[in-house]
Amino acid sequence: MLATTHATGLQGFGWKMIASLILLLLFIGWHYFQAVRGREPFMKTRPGWGFFVKIFYFVAVAAIAACAVTSFGAVLFSGKLLGWALVFHMMGAGTFVFLLPILALMWGRSSRFGQAYRPGRQERFNGLAKLAFWIMLFAGVITIYSPLISMLPIFGTEGLEILLDIHRYSGLAVVLAAILHGYVVWLGRQGQA
Amino acid sequence: MLKSGNHTKSRIGSMGKKAHLWPVWGLALLFGSTQSGVAQENYKETRSRSMYTHIIPIYDANGTQIDPDDPNAPPYSPAHTCMKCHDYKEIAHGYHFNAADAIENGRTGEPWILVDPQTGTQLPISYRDRPGTFKPSDIGLSRFRFVYQFGRHMPGGGVGENPLMEPKADEGEAVDEQADSADVELVPVVDEDEAIWALSGKLEIDCMLCHGMDSSYSHEKWIKEIDKQNFAWASTVAMGLGTVSGEVKSLPSGFNPAEAKENGPQLPKVKYDKKKFKEDGSVFFDLRLTPENNSCYACHSTRIVGEDAPEKWMLEEDVHLKSGLTCVDCHRNGLDHHTVRGFEGEIHPSGERVDQLSCRGCHMDQAHSDSHHMGHDEFGGNLGAPKPLHKGLPTVHLEKLSCTACHSGPLPGEAAMSLQTAMAHNFGLASQTRTSEELPRIKAPVFMRDDNDVITPYRMMWPSFWGWLDGEEVTPIQPADAYKVLRRALRIRKDFQSEVANITLTKDQRIEALGEEAGAKPVSELTEDEQATLTAYEEVKVVEVFREKLVEALKGIGDTAEDGSTAQPVFISSGKLYRLDEAKEKVEVVTEHPAAAPVSWPFAHDVRPARKALGIGNCYECHAADSPMFHGTVTAVGPAPDKEPITVSMHTLFFPDTLRMRVWEMFFKLRDAFKIAAFAATGFLSLILLMYLMSGLNRLLNGSRRDQDLD
Structure with a gap:
């Protein structure tokens, strides 16, 4: 077998992926428990979401979910991202590429640490949501660049392998950040605080 | 091993000096001989990287040295000549010789293809267990007939010199069931042509066929001797050691060499070329250890x-x-x-x-x-x-x-x-x-x-043959048996393919094709367009005429069926199975019958340079709606005339999900535009991130300074 073939199941990248997802879910569970008990500070008001904001956010989440399900499924079950799974992954990725700058424009200003969207206004996101947002953007850029550069005749097999690994790990970071961001946004919209 | 043999020799050499120790040495020699006899091989090696110059005596099949002056000298035997120094038995189990052995076959390879131009037969056969091939016995090829048919491109050995083996059949137990058992006793298959083997001799492994240098060996002469059934003589002629007169193929049935008369039929005779022999009767073998490409070719x-x-x-x-x-x-x-x-x-x-x-x-x-x-x-x-x-x-x-x-x-x-x-x-x-x-x-x-x-x-x-359809199974008919019927029904003399395609249009047919005026003209006076029209018409007619004749041919073959047989006569060609309809008046064509499926084998050569690899230019060499790899066509071909041959797009054989392929091709149509847009979007995003990063850093640094100032 070639070095290009990656281990399936819980070997290699698989166990790191599972472990990080479990850790994140444990954190969210703990956080939710704290939130219910009122020990964690939350937004005082629900953020005002316009129609386009909702659309962009949910499409972006759907795109990330499509990429995550297809690639994580491949990692766990076949070791290869091929067939229709690859087609859907590409479709999700194509959407993600163009929505991420929109998200940056949409929420970048309101996600600055220690600064409200406009002076005097209440902050739209709390620190956790901001952190998740910036991780999603920075990891997203790496996740996008790695396959884009692969499409150019620059790197050989070993370089492409490294780029693929970068794509895997940064993609995982995007997914974890997106889950966390989604959770915090959801929690805020529940009016928990 | 030679090493142990040398030790023995050195012990013997030193015995003279210590004769008084004779009884001890005697025991030691006896013991040493016994020990080295276990380890020692009887084969020689020089251990040098330099090629050994083979100036060696040659032997016949009985192991007797050839005397070129003997007018009745037998042909030289490569086996008995080479086995003096080399382990012939070990060699004889190699891949080129072991097709009939019960061994793992590995990846499928090119089968032998039985070709009979008179009946349009092209039938893949193999002793190996290859998908889509028939066993030689399925088509009535005895071991002798197989070697006669294909020995031209066999290096000898294997079925050329050893009988086929089959599990010994015990009463009440089928041979096939026994074959699955690991401890089956194998017995030689009785060859119906055993008598001819006694005349043709064995087709031994001819080492020189592969190891001979460029011009020291004639493959063509080997082919010709095999065609004469002069198996045992082929090596002698091919290596140019002498000339052979006579051919086993022409010997009368029941010929007994012991009773041959001087003026009557004789076994082939060798006349050795004395120039090839040294004074001591040895011969220079111009060979090399590692075969040259020319030998493989x-x-x-x-x-x-x-x-x-x-x-x-x-x-x-x-x-x-x-x-x-x-x-x-x-x-x-x-x-x-x-x-x-x-x-x-x-x-x-x-x-x-x-x-x-x-x-x-x-x-x-x-x-x-x-x-x-x-x-x-x-x-x-x-x-x-x-x-x-x-x-x-x-x-x-x-x-x-x-x-x-x-x-x-x-x-x-x-x-x-x-x-x-x-x-x-x-x-x-x-x-x-x-x-x-x-x-x-x-x-x-x-x-x-x-x-x-x-x-x-x-x-x-795509296999082509005449056969009996029984259920889903088609059993091939021996070409010679089929020809007895086809000769008359299809009026075939030499070549099925060209003769069934050769029809002469009547004047009425020419008029039907070209109209009254042009149809009446001689062919030489027709315009190019008219000739093209006539050719197209003729192609249709050829198929019509063939199918009409095929009814008679299949009926004729059906008449030769054994009493009580329910099998139906069929002809298979170009991926199609032809059989009579229920009324037995027309030919019915089945296009997807497993017996008509093609046989295929992977290939690896010739390898092109990297710069001529498929896809070296760009992705679109494959991922495009007109790429040869995906959209090139494969057309089933065979000897039967066919106006509508089975033609498939290449991708159906390895990428049958057409919808996914189309989606994929659509992606590739947008690929270049996507790359530009994606780089632009991500570049823009990078700038935004950089801006926020700088702003954040600036704020962080200014905040620190403010804190320091406050301190």
Whole structure:
């Protein structure tokens, strides 16, 4: 077998992926428990979401979910991202590429640490949501660049392998950040605080 | 071993000096001989890298040295000549000789193809367990008939000199059931042509066929002697040791050499060329340990044929050979002659790992996760093989495609090409009547998935034969039996293919095709358009006429059925099965019958240089709506005239999900635009992030300064 073939199941990248997802879910569970008990500070008001904001956010989440399900499924079950799974992954990725700058424009200003969207206004996101947002953007850029550069005749097999690994790990970071961001946004919209 | 033998000799040599120790030495010698007898082989080796010059006596099949002056000298026996120094028995189990042995077959290879031009038969057969092939016994080929048919491109040995073996049949137990058992007793199959073997002699392994230097051996003479059934004489003639008069094929039935009269039929006679012999009767064998490419070419050559076929001088040889490698640099073997075939996943009978001799083994580094290799990588680079860069080629291609898919054979075109091979088309025999259409009709490259689901280029042939359909099974009829009927029903004399396609249009038919005025003109006066119209009309008529005649042919064959048989006569050609309809008045054509399915085998050569690999230019060489690899066509070909041959798009053979392929092709149409847009969008995003990052840093630094100021 070639070095290009990656281990399936819980070997290699698989166990790191599972472990990080479990850790994140444990954190969210703990956080939710704290939130219910009122020990964690939350937004005082629900953020005002316009129609386009909702659309962009949910499409972006759907795109990330499509990429995550297809690639994580491949990692766990076949070791290869091929067939229709690859087609859907590409479709999700194509959407993600163009929505991420929109998200940056949409929420970048309101996600600055220690600064409200406009002076005097209440902050739209709390620190956790901001952190998740910036991780999603920075990891997203790496996740996008790695396959884009692969499409150019620059790197050989070993370089492409490294780029693929970068794509895997940064993609995982995007997914974890997106889950966390989604959770915090959801929690805020529940009016928990 | 020689080593132990030398020890024995040294002990004997020292005995004179210590004669008083004779009883002790006697015991030691006896003991030593016994010990070395266990370890010692009776075969010689020089241990030198320098080639041994073979000036050696030659022996006949009884192990008696040949006397060239003897007018009745028998033919020389390669086995008995070479086995004086080499382990012939060990060699005789090698890959080129062991087709009939009960062994693992490995990846499928080119089958033998039984060709009979008179009946339009092209039938893949093999002693090996290959999908889509028939066993020689299925078509009534005895071991002798098989060797007579195919010995021309066999190196001798195997079925050429040893009887076939079968499990001993016990009462009440089927042979097939026994064959599954590991401890079955094997007994020789009785050969119905045993009497002819006694005349033709064995077809021994002719070592010189492979090991002979360029001009020291004539493959053509070998072919001709096999055709005369002079099996035992073939080596003598091919090596040029002498000339042979007479042929076993012409001997009368029941001929007994012991009772042969001087003026009557005789066994072939050898007249040795005395110039080839030294004074002591020894002969110079111009050979080399590692066979030259030229020897391999005798059986492993191919040629693209047809109207669009490139001229021979326009073709490039395999890039490895042009770089100075030889076939045996990769296709190596030890004394056991288990030649490495070089495909991935090959399991060598010796137990040695040979994956380093595959394409990837030499050109790539391989990761091993098995405990045997402690998880370390193995590096390629054998024979100075360069490591490919594959710049920009998504690595999935290296998993889903064989190396040969992009690098081997002729570049795929709009349609799979017609190809001839040495073994199928009797290369090596000079002939003035070779055509592009001669049977068997083979197509390549055809992309298919191999046993490991890897896309690989194949050669493909559609079987053509007359047979009996019983249920779903079709049993082939021996061509000679079929011909007895076809001769009259189809009026075939020599060549089925050309004769059934040769019809003369009547004047009425010409008028029907061209109208009153043009139809009345002689053909030479027709315009180009009219001639084209007439040719098209003729092609349709040829099929009509053939199918009419086929009714008679199938009826005629049906009349030869055994009493009580329910089997139906059929003809198979070009992927179609022809049979009579229920009323037995018309021919019914079945297009998807398993018996008519093509047989295919992967190929690996000639390898093109990297810069001529498929896809080297861009992705669209494959991922486009008009790419030859996906959308080139494969047309079933055979000897029967067919106006609507089965034609499939190449992708249906390895990528049957057309919808996914279309989606994928649509993606590739947008690929360039997507790349530009994606780089622009991500570049824009990067700038936004940079801006926020700088702003954040600025704020952080200013905040620190403010804090310091406050302090």
